[in-house]
Amino acid sequence: MPFIENAAALIGADHVLTGPDAAGLSQDWTGAYQWTPLCVLRPGTTGEVSALMALAHETGTPVVPVSGNTGLSGGTRADGAAMLSLDRMSRIREIRTKTRLAIVEAGVVVETLRNTAAEQGLMFPVSFGAQGSARIGGILSTNAGGSNVLRYGNTRAQVLGVEVVLADGRVMDLMSELHKDNTGYDLRDLVIGAEGTLGIITAAVVKLVPAPQTHATAMVAPRDLDAALALLGRLQTISGGLVEAFEYMPRDYIETHVARVPGAREPFDAPHAVNVMVEMAGPGDIGGMLETELAAALERGEIADATIAQNDTQRREIWARREAAAEIAFARxxxxxxxxxxxxxxxxxxxxxxxxxxxxxxxxxxxxxxxxxxxxxxxxxxxxxxxxxxxxxxxxxxxxxxxxxxxxxxxxxHGIGTSKLPSMQRLKNPVALDVMGAIKAAMDPKGILNPGKLLP
Ligand SMILES: Cc1cc2nc3c(=O)[nH]c(=O)nc-3n(C[C@H](O)[C@H](O)[C@H](O)COP(=O)(O)OP(=O)(O)OC[C@H]3O[C@@H](n4cnc5c(N)ncnc54)[C@H](O)[C@@H]3O)c2cc1C
CATH class of the missing domain: 3.30.70.2740 (Alpha-Beta Plaits)
Known part of the structure; x- marks a missing residue:
């Protein structure tokens, strides 16, 4: 096993896992994909990632980067490949309150960044059910969305700079703190969403926003989806775009949630076909604004019922219902x-x-x-x-x-990973596929970076 021995010489034998020690990374979150990796590499610095990639390039060893392993598209499947885990590179290097940005290593867990930013009155606005496990490298690589895209955009919109180790081990330092930087092709945005096929993201500069002063959170039962969207439009208009989340759950979702999750409750006294969770955030009397608009919508018959969270416990209950989505979908x-x-x-x-x-x-x-x-x-x-x-x-x-x-x-x-490859082949514009193939060949000529993913 010369690769494993050489890798151990570079980062220390304790940080190269094989056999049963690597078993924790032998399947994805869904359980749909199982594999036996060659080994799991746990570098501690960008320099070590660089040395490992140079070794992999020289030996033609496939490398699959992994962050929180919560991806839902089979993107970390790694049969016989070296898995490169970013879990040891989990330092928040700096939170700059004046310029509202964070400089982070790729292994920082999303929730850790959110909590640390909150201590400074700031918010990292990417939020979703797996944020307690997903890491910065993973969310950048899948260009994750989540519940706040409506207001803040997806992950790509939060990133100012990235540091990327290329397939041959060279380090591409694009750790810009600039909001404007038109210097040629946008390689930062190319690497974001590339699912580990073009390089290993080792660090990033991300934007933070002022933490909202107040939240108003409600469950609403609109007459139908069109009425729901009309309500969203009105809330955006009266508030100047302060709706942070607007999430739809049909009746059977609610039923499965109540049946499967201990302590889960119906949102309303009577069942409704359309159930929407709405959250607004900002300064001023957001709660009053939401209440007035919901009362008017009730009067017009556009919604059948609504309940506004009166405290943090009720808000958390509403969010828990929404965040059980993956478990509910996978229940049958x-x-x-x-x-x-x-x-x-x-x-x-x-x-x-x-x-x-x-x-x-x-x-x-x-x-x-x-x-x-x-x-x-x-x-x-x-x-x-x-x-x-x-x-x-x-x-x-x-x-x-x-x-x-x-x-x-x-x-x-959720990205293409393995599971959407047939769709990519069928539906992506063929010229775009050619261009993507040419980019992949230029940046990873030996095809060692997350092989068999994203590109059919
Ligand atoms: C309960 C639950 C809820 C979810 N909700 C949402 C949601 O609302 N919105 C959403 O967008 N997703 C959601 N997801 C999917 C998943 O959490 C996201 O795709 C997340 O971005 C994956 O992050 P991760 O750190 O777990 O990445 P991983 O699963 O480890 O990796 C994902 C992909 O990125 C690559 N990769 C990982 N790290 C790096 C790196 N440092 N450099 C280069 N490539 C890398 C991997 O090879 C893989 O292809 C959910 C998942 C679960 C389990």
Whole structure:
């Protein structure tokens, strides 16, 4: 095993895991992908990552970077590859309050950064259910979204600079703190969302925003999805864009949550088909603004019910319902998961059109979803009646067909990884695929960086 011995000489034998010691990184969060890695490498510095990549390049050893391993697309699958974990590189180097930015190593856990920023009255505005495990390198590499995209944009929008170790071990230092820097091709944004296929992200400069002074959080039961979007539009108008989260949960989502999660409760006295969690944040009487608007919407019959959190415990209960999404989606099988994006004004058309198509394929089929409704991203999960790969593939293609007709995307925020490779081959513009292939060949000529991911 010369690679393993040489790697141990570079970073210390204690930081090169093999056999049972590497077993903790032999499957993804979903359990859909299992593998046996060659080893797990745990470098402690950018210099060590650089030395390891130079060794991998020289020996042609495949390398799969891994951060929190919470990805949902099979992006960390690593059969026979060296997994490069960033978990030891977890230092927040600096929080600059005056310029509102943080300089962080790639292994910093998202929640740790959020908590540290909060101590300074600031906020790192990427937030989602796995933030207690996901790390900076992972969220940059998947360009993660989450519940606050509506207000702050996705991860790419939070990044000023990156440090990247290339396939041959060279370090590309783009640790800019600038908000404007037009100096040629945007290599920072190229590496963000590349899912580890173009380089290993080792550090980043990220933006922070002032922590909101007050939150107003509510569960609302709009008449239908169009009424929900009309409500969102009005809340944005009256508040000047202070809606932070606008998340849709259908009736069966609520039922599964109540049935499966101990202590979970119905949001309303009566059941409703459309349930939306809304959170606004900012200065002033945000709560009063939300209450007035919801009362008016109730009077107009646009919403059937609403309940506003009166304290932090109630706010946390509302968030817990939303953050159970992954567990709820994975509660039943066989299942086909999707991560689609649609123009906001075509969201209800999607449901109207997709269900008859799925019914034709499999008359007993059911579905659920949770949606970042405010940004048009639906995690639509289909439960076919039979566990057959051909049926699962037909379901994916049927959903994608409707999404394509409506001008949407088959990949909103979880990345391509392994699981969306067939869709990428079928649906991505072929010229764009050629260009991506040329970039990959130029930056990773031996194809050692996360091979078999993202590019069909
Ligand atoms: C309960 C739950 C809820 C979730 N909710 C959301 C959500 O709302 N929005 C959303 O966008 N995602 C969500 N996800 C998916 C997942 O958390 C995100 O994709 C997250 O960005 C992955 O971060 P990670 O650190 O776990 O990365 P990993 O899973 O370790 O890696 C993800 C990809 O990035 C690559 N990579 C990792 N680190 C590096 C690095 N340093 N340099 C280069 N490449 C690297 C890996 O090879 C892999 O391809 C959720 C997942 C779970 C389990």
């Amino acid at each position: 099988s066989p299942r086909v998961t999707t991560d689609i994006a649609l123009p906001l004004d075509r969201l209800s058309s999607f449901f109207d059109r997709v269900r008859p198509v799925l019914g034709d394929l499999d008359p007993g089929v059911t579905d659920t979803c949770v949606a970042h409704l405010g940004d048009g991203n639906i995690h639509f999960v289909v439960y076919p009646t039979r566990d057959e790969p051909t049926l699962a593939d037909a379901v994916v293609q049927a959903v994608e067909g409707v999404v394509g007709d409506l001008g949407g995307s088959f990949s909103a925020e």
